[in-house]
Amino acid sequence: MTYSQAVLNGDRLALARLLTQVENNTPEGRAALIELFPHTGKAHLIGVTGAPGTGKSTLVNQLALLYRKVKDWRVAIVAVDPSSPFTGGAVLGDRVRMRDLSGDSEVFIRSMATRGSLGGLAQSTANMVQVFDAAGFDVVIIETVGAGQSEVDVARLAHTTLVVEAPGFGDDIQAIKAGILEIADILVINKADRPGVDNTEKVLKSMLELAHPTERVFRHHGSTMRTPFDQTKGEPAPKQDSSSALMWIPPIQRTVSIESKGIVELAEAIARHVAHLHQNGGWVLRERTRLEVELEALMLEALWNQFLEKVPQAQYESLLDKIVQRNISPWEAVEKLLKGRSK
Numbered sequence: 001m002t003y004s005q006a007v008l009n010g011d012r013l014a015l016a017r018l019l020t021q022v023e024n025n026t027p028e029g030r031a032a033l034i035e036l037f038p039h040t041g042k043a044h045l046i047g048v049t050g051a052p053g054t055g056k057s058t059l060v061n062q063l064a065l066l067y068r069k070v071k072d073w074r075v076a077i078v079a080v081d082p083s084s085p086f087t088g089g090a091v092l093g094d095r096v097r098m099r100d101l102s103g104d105s106e107v108f109i110r111s112m113a114t115r116g117s118l119g120g121l122a123q124s125t126a127n128m129v130q131v132f133d134a135a136g137f138d139v140v141i142i143e144t145v146g147a148g149q150s151e152v153d154v155a156r157l158a159h160t161t162l163v164v165e166a167p168g169f170g171d172d173i174q175a176i177k178a179g180i181l182e183i184a185d186i187l188v189i190n191k192a193d194r195p196g197v198d199n200t201e202k203v204l205k206s207m208l209e210l211a212h213p214t215e216r217v218f219r220h221h222g223s224t225m226r227t228p229f230d231q232t233k234g235e236p237a238p239k240q241d242s243s244s245a246l247m248w249i250p251p252i253q254r255t256v257s258i259e260s261k262g263i264v265e266l267a268e269a270i271a272r273h274v275a276h277l278h279q280n281g282g283w284v285l286r287e288r289t290r291l292e293v294e295l296e297a298l299m300l301e302a303l304w305n306q307f308l309e310k311v312p313q314a315q316y317e318s319l320l321d322k323i324v325q326r327n328i329s330p331w332e333a334v335e336k337l338l339k340g341r342s343k
Helices: 003-008 012-023 027-039 056-071 093-097 125-134 150-157 174-178 197-211 263-280 282-310 313-324 330-342
Strands: 044-050 075-081 107-113 139-143 160-165 186-189 215-220 223-228 236-238 246-248 252-254
Touching (some): 003 027, 012 027, 012 125, 125 139
Parallel strands (some): 044 139
């Protein structure tokens, strides 16, 4: 029996072994991905990102527990950890923090290393998510290290992106520097029992007002009227153009995950976002965008490998030396390499 058949039959051991094959990009792993792809497209992908120390892992733990106890859903968690400086493998801190989920056969936690990727997400994360999707998990939660570009990567991968903040982190909002408010579907203020939570929420709301139209302004009997949209409820708000499509305003949800406070309300906000995506066609659009990004990444990798096979290493090194010496520009070098390959 192949890996893919065993995974479709619910074999957890086969699933674990296949995930290793996929992470290592082996021929067996790629063959299984091809066989499993027709069985994907059913899971809800939730991205969880934010600054380190905001309690993302505890939040994911509580959210997964709620989905198991209340919804009886199968939950997979991909915890993208910083690479170990000694082994290059994943630091398994997330598994320690998620021990409440251990022993549940319907929960699968996989830690994986970023492998030094500046983007924070390993290239194989999308493939791992596809394996869990095909294996029949209802929800796949992807938790990232929250280091720069990874927030954008997870937004492309997930249907619903949670950006987690916490009060008292020096700067008013760590997320603002990375620009991740633009990719947040739901903003979570975790550790909301700490001092400064009101100020954190105030700053987040002011940033949202700049990024999204949070009120509709119109004239009524010569007076200016404003109709606000409550961000805490995650209400769809009309765009300020002539389009009839509705835009989602990210709600702000307070949680104290270590005490399980606000988790039910967070799950309700996620459910409202899913309903909104299905209502306005956003689900299909995000699926298409996600697969388009994956296709482009695979194409770039394949074309680059193909190019290196056909261009002599000596020629490549010679042009690189000329660039270093400022004899030619990188653009001229690319043109020469492409012309040489076409001949």
